[in-house]
Amino acid sequence: MQISFVDGGVCAPKGFVANGMRVGIKESRKINDTALVFSEVPCNAAGVFTQNRVQSESVKIAKKYLADGKAQAAIEISGNANTCTGAQGAENAFRMAKCAAQALGIKTEDVIVYSTGVIGAQFDVTKVENNIQTLKNGLSKEGHKEARVAIMTTDTQYKECAVEFKIDGKTCRMGSMCKGSGMIHINMGTMLSFVTTDCAISSKMLDKALHESILGTYNCVSVDGDTSTNDTLTIMANGLAGNKEITEEDENYKIFLEALNKINRVMAMKIAADGEGATRLIECNVKGASSVQAARGLAKEIITSSLAKAAIFGRDANFGRFLCAMGYSGIEFDPDKTSIWFTSKKDAKRYFDPAVDSTVHGENSVQVFDNGTPCNFDEEKATEILGAEAVEILVQCQDGTAEGTAWGCDLTYDYVKINGDYRT
Secondary structure (H helix, E strand, O other): OOOEEEOOHHHOOOOEEEEEEOOOOOOOOOOOOEEEEEEEEEEEEEEEEEOOOOOOHHHHHHHHHHOOOEEEEEEEEEEEOOOOOHHHHHHHHHHHHHHHHHHHOOOHHHEEEEEEEEOOOOOOOHHHHOOHHHHHHOOEOOOHHHHHHHOOOOOOOOEEEEEEEEEOOEEEEEEEEEEOOOOOEOOEOOOEEEEEEOOOEOHHHHHHHHHHHHOOOHHHEEOOOOOOOOOEEEEEEOOOOOOOOEOOOOHHHHHHHHHHHHHHHHHHHHHHHOOOOOOOEEEEEEEEEOOHHHHHHHHHHHHHOHHHHHHHHOOOOOOHHHHHHHHOOOOOOOHHHOEEEEEEEOOHHHOOOOOOOOOOOOOOEEEEEEOOEEOOOOHHHHHHHHOOOEEEEEEEOOOOOEEEEEEEEOOOHHHHHHHHOOOO
């Protein structure tokens, strides 16, 4: 099966347009802060949301509106999370959906609402209402370029991708844009992800595919261990590709799921690589675990550890910190039958193609731990490897045959600087 990358982000699939502009949600922000995505026909839709008990009013209304499995548009603001804002926040979220619906000529319940930014502050929703017509008038196939910037907060770069694949001989496309840099310890179900597709698939199968896909993609990302109040991942499918609607777990569903996994994996890696203050991406691969869940859990525990992240920042091959993190994870494994390698990956922030083997070892790899025993390794070589833009930590266990991957970033001085005065 061939799944290829294409340009266009959320506008790559047929029938989708987007736009972004600055309306002044946060006065100090100088770039676009409001995004709109629209399908020319109604869509089947699904979403997954943060498991934080404190949730944005945008998350609450999005959950409510997606309960029927239908949507046609999405509107998002950056600079204000609309969280811990009470009845006024709920009213503002509703007004965002209502004004977008009126401008687009659709039902209010068919608009998904997103928000990201400062928690515990109200915002002036009239700024959205007064500019919605301009935002709507600018919708276009090239509008993803404006929208992908509008959803950013502390991100240093926009994050988008799109893929093309065939189902029933019909060419289908799937596009995505997301934001996320800090307050990232994704446990779906301040990361926002929009996915669009022209593939015909039922709401039930969309929901199933989305929940299955996040387990090995977005849920395997951590920047700082903080699960946002606003995490939202939605997908809209308008069926304009013309394939027979996917309504069961058949071969066509598997193709769709593979495409979704590919796009979600790429976006998850982009979030990890762009963590607040980060200088390098960390990819942890655990092999030989007792189960996939155990492998992913061990990998995520490693990339979440502040001490392990600090060691990567300091280019210190202090592998004991990684074993320590595995040990307190609560997941069964045998330390005396565990080995660890560090591998450098150059041009890491462009290293996002899942087709590339992430565990090929050569001159840029060093083994530091061998079946419960420290290795006599070259410290200078290890320091050089750990200074690459992306570092792979390979953990080889002997507890089974399962594998799992997680992504994170190093912990730097700049992370504290960014978050020390984030609100002011």
